[in-house]
Amino acid sequence: MLSHLKTIGLTVLLPFLVPAITPARTAIADARAATDVEIVGVKIGLGGAFRTGKWTPMTVQLKSESDASGTLQVITLDGDGMQAAFRPDASRVEIRAGQTASVPLLIRVAAVQPWLEVRFVADNGDVTDWQPNTDELGRGTLSSQQVLLQLGKPIGLADALAVRRRVAHEAMTVAKVEEAAQMPTQWLGYDACDVISLSTSDLTFLNRVTDEQRAALRDWVRRGGCLIFCVGSQGEAVLGAEGQWKDFAPGQFQRVTTMRNPGRIESFAGENYPITLNVDSNTGFPLPLSASVLADASGNILAYEGNDPLNQPLVVHATEGLGQILYVAVDLDASPLDDWNGRRHFVANLLDLGLGREGGDSSSGTKGQVTHLGYRDLGGQLRAALDRYPNVRPIPFSLVLAIAFIYLLLIGPADYFLLDKFFHRMHWTWISFPLIVFLTCIGISTLASRWKGHVTHVNQADLVDVDVAGGTIVGRNWTSIFVPTNRRLNVKLIASPDVIPDGGQLPDRQPGNALTWLALPGTGYGGIDNESSLIADDAIYQVVNEGSLQSPSYQLHDLPLQDWSSRGFYGIWWAQSSNLECGELQEVDRLVAGSVVNPLPVPLNNCQLMFGRWYYALGDLAPGESRLVDSSLTAKNIAVQLTRKKVVETGKSSTQVSTPWDQQNMDVPRIMEMMMFHNAAGGRGYTSLLHRQYRALDMSSQLELDHAILVGRVATPAASVVDSSEELQPDPQRHWTVVRLLLPINHPRGSGD
Numbered sequence: 001m002l003s004h005l006k007t008i009g010l011t012v013l014l015p016f017l018v019p020a021i022t023p024a025r026t027a028i029a030d031a032r033a034a035t036d037v038e039i040v041g042v043k044i045g046l047g048g049a050f051r052t053g054k055w056t057p058m059t060v061q062l063k064s065e066s067d068a069s070g071t072l073q074v075i076t077l078d079g080d081g082m083q084a085a086f087r088p089d090a091s092r093v094e095i096r097a098g099q100t101a102s103v104p105l106l107i108r109v110a111a112v113q114p115w116l117e118v119r120f121v122a123d124n125g126d127v128t129d130w131q132p133n134t135d136e137l138g139r140g141t142l143s144s145q146q147v148l149l150q151l152g153k154p155i156g157l158a159d160a161l162a163v164r165r166r167v168a169h170e171a172m173t174v175a176k177v178e179e180a181a182q183m184p185t186q187w188l189g190y191d192a193c194d195v196i197s198l199s200t201s202d203l204t205f206l207n208r209v210t211d212e213q214r215a216a217l218r219d220w221v222r223r224g225g226c227l228i229f230c231v232g233s234q235g236e237a238v239l240g241a242e243g244q245w246k247d248f249a250p251g252q253f254q255r256v257t258t259m260r261n262p263g264r265i266e267s268f269a270g271e272n273y274p275i276t277l278n279v280d281s282n283t284g285f286p287l288p289l290s291a292s293v294l295a296d297a298s299g300n301i302l303a304y305e306g307n308d309p310l311n312q313p314l315v316v317h318a319t320e321g322l323g324q325i326l327y328v329a330v331d332l333d334a335s336p337l338d339d340w341n342g343r344r345h346f347v348a349n350l351l352d353l354g355l356g357r358e359g360g361d362s363s364s365g366t367k368g369q370v371t372h373l374g375y376r377d378l379g380g381q382l383r384a385a386l387d388r389y390p391n392v393r394p395i396p397f398s399l400v401l402a403i404a405f406i407y408l409l410l411i412g413p414a415d416y417f418l419l420d421k422f423f424h425r426m427h428w429t430w431i432s433f434p435l436i437v438f439l440t441c442i443g444i445s446t447l448a449s450r451w452k453g454h455v456t457h458v459n460q461a462d463l464v465d466v467d468v469a470g471g472t473i474v475g476r477n478w479t480s481i482f483v484p485t486n487r488r489l490n491v492k493l494i495a496s497p498d499v500i501p502d503g504g505q506l507p508d509r510q511p512g513n514a515l516t517w518l519a520l521p522g523t524g525y526g527g528i529d530n531e532s533s534l535i536a537d538d539a540i541y542q543v544v545n546e547g548s549l550q551s552p553s554y555q556l557h558d559l560p561l562q563d564w565s566s567r568g569f570y571g572i573w574w575a576q577s578s579n580l581e582c583g584e585l586q587e588v589d590r591l592v593a594g595s596v597v598n599p600l601p602v603p604l605n606n607c608q609l610m611f612g613r614w615y616y617a618l619g620d621l622a623p624g625e626s627r628l629v630d631s632s633l634t635a636k637n638i639a640v641q642l643t644r645k646k647v648v649e650t651g652k653s654s655t656q657v658s659t660p661w662d663q664q665n666m667d668v669p670r671i672m673e674m675m676m677f678h679n680a681a682g683g684r685g686y687t688s689l690l691h692r693q694y695r696a697l698d699m700s701s702q703l704e705l706d707h708a709i710l711v712g713r714v715a716t717p718a719a720s721v722v723d724s725s726e727e728l729q730p731d732p733q734r735h736w737t738v739v740r741l742l743l744p745i746n747h748p749r750g751s752g753d
Contacts, residue, residue, distance in 0.1 A: 037064045039118050039130035040100060042074075044107075044137055046149055047182070049175035051141040051192035052109055052528040053079070053519035053693060057184045060103045060118055064095045070122040072103055073542075078517040079110045079526055080567070081536030082560070085119075086543045089552070093120070106188055106554075107543075108516055111533040112140045142529045143521040144377065144692050146172045146194040146355065151183065151217075152205040153333035155197050155230055159344035160351060180208035186549065187219035188514060194695060195354050196220075197228040198248075199333040200238045206245065212549075218247060222321025222472045223574060224465070224696035226354040228347075232256075232331030235292025250318035250325050251294030257312065258288035259305060265289075265330060266342060268303040268315055270349060273342030278335055289337075291329040299325075299706050302353075317353050319705050321472040322465050322742065323696075326350050356701050358683035358691070374524030378675050379693030382461070383520055385666040386480035387566055389457040390731065395448075403444065410436050452564045457482040460730040461668050462718035462737040463676070463697065464499050468582040468599060469744045473500060476697070477571040477719045478518060481728055485563045490724035491515060492546070492555040493571035498602045499718045499739065500575050511575035512547060514554040515721065518568030521693045569721055583626055585708055586746040587611075591635055592708055596743060597626045604712030604739060610677075611708040611745065613638055621712065638703070642673065642681035661687040668736050669713075676711070676740065677703070702742065710741040 040061040050056040060072060072093045073085040088105040095101045109116075113134050120128045141147055148157045158174045175193075177183060184190060196217070200206060221227045229248050231238050239246045239253035246253060259265075262275040277286035291305070291314060299318025301309040316327040328350070330337060337343055375381060411433060419426050464475040475495055493515040500511075523529045539560045547553030561567055585594035592611040598604050598621035607618040607627075614635040618627050639645075644659035665671070674681060678691040679700035691698055699709060714737040721728050 036066050037062055037068050037070070037095060037120050037122065037128050039120060039128060041136065042116070042118060042132055045140075045175070046147075046184070046189070046192065047175035047177050048138055049141055049147060049149075049173055049192070050109065050138075051143065051145070051147055052112060052114075053143045053521065055106050055108055055188040055191035055514070055516075057186075057189040058105055058107050060105070061100055062093065062095050062103060062120060063100045064097060066097045068095045068122060069093065070120055072105075072118070072120050074105065074107055075117040075119060075540060076107060076114055077110055077533040077535060078108070079519050079528055079533075080517070081526075081534050082517075083535065083537070083540040084108075084517070084543050085540050087545070089545045089549050104185070106186065108519075109140060110517075110519065110528045111530055112142065113137070113532050114140065115533060115535070141173045141192070143519070144529065144690055146692065146695070147175060147192050148172055148351070149175045149177065149190070149193045149196045150199075151177050151196060152199045153202050155199050155228065155332040156338075156343045156347045157197060157351075160347035163344050163348040164351065178205075180205055180210075180213065183209060183213040184216050185210070185212040186552065187216045187223060188552075189216065190220040190225060193220075193225065195226045195228060195351060197230070199230045199331065200234050200245070201230075201232060201331040201334040203234055203237055206238065209244075214244065219574075221248070221323040221325065222467070222470065223474045224322045226324040226326070227320070228326045228328065228350055228354065230328040230330070230332050231292040232329065232334065233290035233292075234331075235290075239292060239294075248320070248325065249294060250299050250316050250320065250327050251297035251313070254293045254295040257291055257293050259291050259330075260286065260288045262289055264303045264305055264314055265337075265346070268349060269342035269346040271342050271345045273340065273345070275340050275342070276336055289330055293329065294327070297327075300704065315350075317705065319467075319702055319707050319742065321467045321470045322474055324354055324701060324705075326354055353701065355695075356679040356683070356698065358679060358685075374527065375520065375522045375689075377521040377690045377693050378671065378678065378687065379519070379521050379691075380524075380527075381663060381665075381689065382478060382668070382671050382675065383480070383518055383568055385668050385671055386459045386461065386478055386518075386568065388666055389459065389482045389566070390734070391453050391455070392457060392482055393451045395451060403440075407436075407440050410440075448564060452484060454484045456484065456728075458721075458728045458730045458734070459668075460717055460721075460735040461672060462714075462735075463672060464714075464718045464737070464739045465699075465742070466577075466580070466599075466739065467742045468580045469742070471577040471580065473575045473577055475499070475573045475575075475718050476694075477515075477573070477721070478568070479571070479721045479728070479730075480518065480566060480568045481561075481721075482566045483561050483563065487561050489559045489561065490555070490557050491559065491569070491721050491728070492553065493569075493573055493719055494722050495573045495575065495719045496717060498716060499600060499714060499737075500577065511573065512551045512553060513571060513573035513719075514552060515556060515569055515571040516543065516554065517556075518570040519693065521690075571719065571721065573719055581624070582741065582743050584746070585611075585629065585743055592616075592745065593629055593631075595626050595628050596621075596708075596710055598623055598712075599741070600714075600739065602714050602716065604710075604714065607710060607712040609708055609710050609743075610638060610703055612703060615641065618710075638677065638680055639682065642677055643686055658682075658686065661689075663687070663689060669738070672736065672738055676738070699740065699742075706745050706747060707742045708745055710743055712739050712741075713737065714739055 040063050043059045044050050073087050075085045078084045086107040088103050118130045235256045239249050293312050297313045297316050301313040303315040305312035314329045318325050459480045461478045466473050493513045519528045520526050541559040542557040545552045580599040581597050583595040583597040601623050604621045609616045615638050616633045645656040647654050648657045675697050677700050678698045717735050718737045
């Protein structure tokens with residue numbers, strides 16, 4: 001948050017005025033039972049794991065000796081040290097006498113060891129407060145640490161991490177959900193997860209998953225998640241005609257078959273670890289592996305039985321909406337693979353496919369520069385770029401020191417020397433001292449007005465992803481506002497219908513949105529990876545779901561902003577569309593040919609069609625306009641474009657040299673371009689920055705799958721942060737909107753191997 005200079009005049013008076021007595025906030029160690037309701041405890045995260053700066057599920061357990069009802073809120077600190085009160089989706093909480101009620105809700109924390117306060121307000125106004133200690137909450141995961149979640153029986157994620165060693169602040173975390181009841185019912189509950197594994201050999205676990213929980217997992221995948229889906233012996237029950245999980249398979253279930261030679265599974269592990277098959281106790285012969293065979297599998301078939309990859313695929317990497325499915329046709333959680341020495345390498349290779357290889361050494365990087373800038377993630381660079389406003393200059397700390405020094409010099413030695421040595425009127429200090437203070441305050445206020453101005457500024461960036469084939473639409477919004485005067489906001493996120501084809505909804509799939517504070521990844525000032533946060537203000541604002549469980553709308557109410565200060569917001573919205581006309585493309589010799597159509601009701605500017613390692617510059621596309629993609633267009637290398645390689649003459653030869661990534665660059669479109677295809681540019685090896693806070697934005701992996709990506713700019717904002725009294729319009733030339741369209745590709749038969 002930008003400092004404001006008007007407080008300096010008051011601050012420098014404190015040593016000479018009566019000290020103000022500020023009541024200290026008393027930590028609440030135990031429940032204050034002003035009501036009959038007792039706050040028994042809390043559970044935060046998935047399998048006890050939660051991640052800073054991410055939406056995470058939380059459950060509060062309440063108990064009462066008599067029937068009780070009221071409202072519940074969980075108060076925690078945001079990235080700016082402000083107190084944010086999160087409420088459950090249900091407006092009221094009902095507790096039956098002698099019973100324990102478990103109330104679920106979603107929150108976001110801004111520290112590894114967050115400060116939390118749970119508050120229950122009964123209908124009669126009585127309040128019960130409780131603050132859990134750090135042992136009860138556990139320790140959170142850094143934003144730079146990726147979270148792997150295993151649902152059901154383990155497939156060896158923890159063992160795979162030993163193969164991919166990382167430095168401490170980047171080590172992956174494995175969370176375990178062994179009871180279906182612990183699975184979230186909203187897809188935002190999986191926000192902290194980078195990869196989720198689901199094993200299916202245990203039907204007991206699967207049968208206890210509710211429709212809402214299954215839909216939440218499916219939505220998370222289709223909106224950018226990555227799922228490792230293992231289906232072996234239980235293929236008929238899981239993926240068959242009556243199977244409730246068939247929508248997760250990248251193909252049509254055909255049959256459960258047996259494998260007596262697991263050599264292709266061993267080969268995918270990439271190591272010489274033979275699989276020892278179980279032995280039939282009666283016959284003494286090895287028992288074959290069970291595998292669930294898919295027909296018409298989409299995506300890349302990475303391992304298969306026989307000579308035809310489409311005949312019996314064993315490992316399939318495919319897109320699912322905007323996300324990815326890694327389908328494994330055997331049970332990695334069951335014998336004999338559960339104790340196979342090669343399983344950790346097998347799973348590590350799956351993780352490399354799902355997460356992508358970032359490039360660079362995890363222990364390398366420009367540590368000194370990152371420390372100076374205050375961030376080590378691309379998300380931090382984007383936030384810093386959005387926190388720059390026209391005609392608003394940050395106050396240098398050196399200027400603050402100079403003003404303080406001159407002020408102290410005037411009220412001390414200068415005042416004494418002039419009155420005692422020249423005027424010999426020391427009693428005039430009763431006039432000179434307040435006069436110096438008054439003139440200093442006037443000067444500081446005038447200086448601040450010139451440097452900060454009296455105009456509200458809004459910077460905004462939008463990224464909209466559209467899965468043309470499936471109709472999934474996800475928009476992300478980053479908004480940073482600067483206000484010259486104190487005010488309180490009641491803000492919500494509203495998507496523009498101009499970028500949502502067909503109104504963006506179907507009868508059974510209503511749109512939703514979530515607006516919250518903008519996180520700063522890292523351990524700098526205000527960073528979310530610090531051990532704890534300091535309370536900056538006693539004021540509490542509300543984070544409220546004004547929608548429903550199926551169509552949430554998380555909004556911020558009564559948010560205070562000080563004069564000459566800035567505030568960042570991050571919002572995500574989603575919708576569903578259908579019948580999008582996108583043209584027809586097919587793969588020809590690892591290039592793409594055919595036609596593309598702009599399915600949006602707005603023009604797409606500076607369009608680029610990407611597939612594999614190549615892209616085509618298509619120019620501008622009007623709504624509904626079709627563009628032919630053929631040999632007349634030149635295919636250019638994506639990595640060359642992303643790294644801005646230039647030809648440099650060296651004597652008699654020439655070579656291509658990448659333009660170094662500038663971590664201090666405040667060009668928002670350039671930062672967004674790198675966030676969209678970070679790994680394709682070389683990842684951390686090129687930028688020396690991580691890309692963890694918004695990792696789902698990186699579609700480098702999808703470039704190698706069965707989709708092309710059409711990228712274009714839109715002239716108008718895709719969403720707006722709206723206050724209750726006005727729409728916060730972005731400044732002219734200070735809003736950027738990028739749209740990515742995932743277009744299906746027709747592949748030649750057998751090209752997926």
